[in-house]
Amino acid sequence: MIDLRSDTVTKPTEEMRRASYEAEVGDDVYREDPSVRKLEEKAAEILGKEAALFVTSGTQGNQIAVLTHCRPGNEILLESDSHIFYYESGAVAALAGVQTRTIKGDKGQMNPADVFAAIRPEDQHFPETGLICIENTHNRAGGAVVQVANMREIYHHANAHSIPVHVDGARLFNAAVSANCSVQDFTKYSDTVQICLSKGLGAPIGSILAGSEDFIRRARKWRKRLGGGLRQVGIIAAPGLVALTKMTERLAEDHENAQYLAKSIREIEGLSILNSVDTNIVVVEVADLGCTADQFVEALKQKGVLAVTFGPTLVRLTTHYDVTKANITTAIQAINELTKEVIGVN
Ligand SMILES: *Cc1c(COP(=O)(O)O)cnc(C)c1O
Secondary structure (H helix, E strand, O other): OEEOOOHHHOOOOHHHHHHHHHOOOOOHHHOOOHHHHHHHHHHHHHHOOOEEEEEOOHHHHHHHHHHHHOOOOOEEEEEOOOHHHHOOOOHHHHHHOOEEEEEOOEOOEOOHHHHHHHOOOOOOOOOOEEEEEEEOOEOOOOOEOOOHHHHHHHHHHHHHOOOOEEEEEOOHHHHHHHHOOOHHHHHOOOOEEEEEOOOOOOOOOOEEEEEOHHHHHHHHHHHHHOOOOOOOOHHHHHHHHHHHHHOOOOHHHHHHHHHHHHHHHHOOOOOEEOOOOOOOEEEEEOHHHOOOHHHHHHHHHHOOEEOEEEEOOEEEEEOOOOOOHHHHHHHHHHHHHHHHHHHHHO
16 A cells, blocks of 8 residues: 555654663653653754754644633634644643634635734623644645745734744654755744654654743643653653654655655646645545545555545645655556546446
C-alpha cells in the first residue's frame, strides 16, 4: 500500500527509535525528565520564544493556547476552514467556553481588513475579542502558505488592540521550507505557536506549544487540568527532538514529490488540481469523472493507493517521508488506470 492519506502516517525512523530506547528519563510533572527539558529548550530556541511546552497532540496544544489566552464568554477570530474551528470537535466551545467568529480567507489567508473589522469595540452587549488564530500552512486550503506580510499586518494591528495572536503551525516547517525562510520569520508575528512533531517531521507522538515564560507557566497548569501532565515522557520527547533537529530540511523532498504528483494529475483527463500545491498536499477534483470522492478513494484503494476524501467530490493526497518518488510514480499509474476505467463506464 502507498499511503497518501496524511503525513501523520509516518513511522519513527531508526534514529528516533534508538533515541527513545536510550533516552534519559525522570518524572516530568516534577520537571525531572531531562529529555523533555532538552526538547522544550531546543523548541523554544528554534521558534524564537522564551519557553515551550511538550503536549500530546496538536489539538491539545491549540486547546491549551485558547484556554490560556481566553476567558469564558470571549470571542475568538479564526479562518472559517481552520483546523481549530473545523476539526477539533467543537472543543473551544466545550472546554474554553468561547464563541468563534469565522472569517473567510483566500487560500487560507484572512484579509487583514476583515480581521480588523471583526474586532469588537468596548460595549456591554459585546463579547470581548480574546484571541486571533492564524493557521500556517493552512490544511483545508491544501497546505497553502500564509505569507509573512499577512501575518505581520494582522499581528501589528492585534497588538495595538492588546489582542494576542496564536499560530496553529502544525505544518509551520513546511511553510518555512516553501517560502525559503526561517520559522522565526513567521513566529515573530505571533504571541504563541503550536507545531506538530508527528506529521511531516515523523515523530511518533507530540506537539510543542511555545510562547512567553509567563504564558507557558499558565499553559502548564491547563495541560495538567486536561490530564496531559505525563511522567517518564522522555521516551517520546527524545524522538521528538530528532524530528525537530534533523527532519525539517528534508520536507523539500515531500514538496517536490507533491509537485510531481500534481503535474502528472493535471495531465489526466477528468481530473483537476484545486489547490496551489505550495507544500506537501494535493487536492484533486474528481467531479468531471462523474463519481464521488468516496467512490474514487475506494477504487484507488483497490489499486494499492490510500487517499482521503476532502469534500463530496474532492480527494486529498499528502506526500511524506515514507513515500519515495518511485512510489509516487506507481500512484500516478494507479490514478491513470482508474480514471480510464471510470471514464469507460460513464
Ligand atoms: C493535524 C493538525 C492539527 C492537530 O494535530 P493532532 O496532533 O492531530 O491533534 C492542528 N492543526 C492543523 C492545521 C493540523 O493540520
